[in-house]
Amino acid sequence: xxxxxxxxxxxxxxxTNHAYGRPLPRDVVLNKTAYPxxxxxxxxxxxxxVRRQEFVIDYGDRGIMLDNSExxxxxxxxxxxxxxxxxxxxxxxxxxxxxxxxxWGK
Numbered sequence: 158x159x160x161x162x163x164x165x166x167x168x169x170x171x172x173t174n175h176a177y178g179r180p181l182p183r184d185v186v187l188n189k190t191a192y193p194x195x196x197x198x199x200x201x202x203x204x205x206x207v208r209r210q211e212f213v214i215d216y217g218d219r220g221i222m223l224d225n226s227e228x229x230x231x232x233x234x235x236x237x238x239x240x241x242x243x244x245x246x247x248x249x250x251x252x253x254x255x256x257x258x259x260x261w262g263k
Contacts, residue, residue, distance in 0.1 A: 183201070229253070
């Protein structure tokens with residue numbers, strides 16, 4: 158599993174759990190992220206990479222959560238880097254109103 162795949166797996170957990178509206182601690186995110194056991198250190202690095210993204214709010218030890226005001230950057234990242242399909246993005250990121258601003262060409 159590459160670093161990009163691990164980052165995408167961490168983001169999938171954040172998108173899936175975003176509706177709860179509270180930060181998720183690293184251990185909770187990593188427990189819900191699918192990755193091979195021998196990739197534990199790489200998964201921790203992927204979490205730190207996600208923590209630094211513009212579409213993530215970092216609450217320090219309390220964890221991280223998605224930034225509602227940056228859904229455009231999140232959608233673009235998931236589409237371009239994680240290969241999420243448009244229909245999945247529209248299904249999972251329901252409260253985003255900037256769909257017309259997304260560059261859908263790959």
